[in-house]
Amino acid sequence: KNEVEQSPQNLTAQEGEFITINCSYSVGISALHWLQQHPGGGIVSLFMLSSGKKKHGRLIATINIQEKHSSLHITASHPRDSAVYICAPTYSNYKLTFGKGTLLTVNP
Amino acid sequence: SAVISQKPSRDICQRGTSLTIQCQVDSQVTMMFWYRQQPGQSLTLIATANQGSEATYESGFVIDKFPISRPNLTFSTLTVSNMSPEDSSIYLCSVERDRVQETQYFGPGTRLLVL
Numbered sequence: 001k002n003e004v005e006q007s008p009q010n011l012t013a014q015e016g017e018f019i020t021i022n023c024s025y026s027v028g029i030s031a032l033h034w035l036q037q038h039p040g041g042g043i044v045s046l047f048m049l050s051s052g053k054k055k056h057g058r059l060i061a062t063i064n065i066q067e068k069h070s071s072l073h074i075t076a077s078h079p080r081d082s083a084v085y086i087c088a089p090t091y092s093n094y095k096l097t098f099g100k101g102t103l104l105t106v107n108p
Numbered sequence: 109s110a111v112i113s114q115k116p117s118r119d120i121c122q123r124g125t126s127l128t129i130q131c132q133v134d135s136q137v138t139m140m141f142w143y144r145q146q147p148g149q150s151l152t153l154i155a156t157a158n159q160g161s162e163a164t165y166e167s168g169f170v171i172d173k174f175p176i177s178r179p180n181l182t183f184s185t186l187t188v189s190n191m192s193p194e195d196s197s198i199y200l201c202s203v204e205r206d207r208v209q210e211t212q213y214f215g216p217g218t219r220l221l222v223l
Binding site: 088095 | 141149150151152153156200202212213214215216217
């Protein structure tokens with residue numbers, strides 16, 4: 001069974017700060033998703049990556065397959081970034097396992 | 109990308125009743141997934157629904173409690189049967205659009221409260 005650990009569980013930042021959320025998993029995977037969940041419950045897939053690094057706007061995701069670790073970075077954070085960020089490794093059978101999420105609050 | 113809608117977006121139900129949640133996708137997809145997120149918990153996969161075959165349920169979930177239909181490549185339903193307050197959750201469907209990219213897209217969720 002793949003154990004997924006996210007840290008921190010809760011994160012409060014001031015607008016403009018650089019944010020890092022970490023994710024570790026215990027067994028080999030084929031890919032890893034970073035998801036964003038807003039208070040209403042809807043989930044948006046931010047990234048799917050299987051190696052290296054991806055960048056979308058102010059968001060950067062990296063993964064180290066050998067170390068079984070991924071990070072999500074947010075540059076120049078903004079209050080609208082406030083959400084729960086979820087790490088979800090996937091096996092080759094397309095099933096996702098989910099971390100418990102990191103609640104990010106960005107204050108103006 | 110894929111546009112996914114769910115109905116209803118939220119509901120309040122009495123224990124012992126059943127609710128059917130609909131998931132509609134704007135394009136044909138092979139694999140659809142149903143998840144549950146109980147309050148304060150991470151998402152849990154209920155079942156995988158492929159068109160033309162029976163849904164595959166994860167450990168702890170059974171067809172009698174969560175019957176699923178998948179009549180075509182753009183639509184699926186999940187029924188929560190004989191509800192109890194423990195079924196109060198957000199229920200989400202997701203689809204896998206690109207088998208090579210393994211990208212999944214999520215619906216907006218159905219927020220269910222059982223009294």
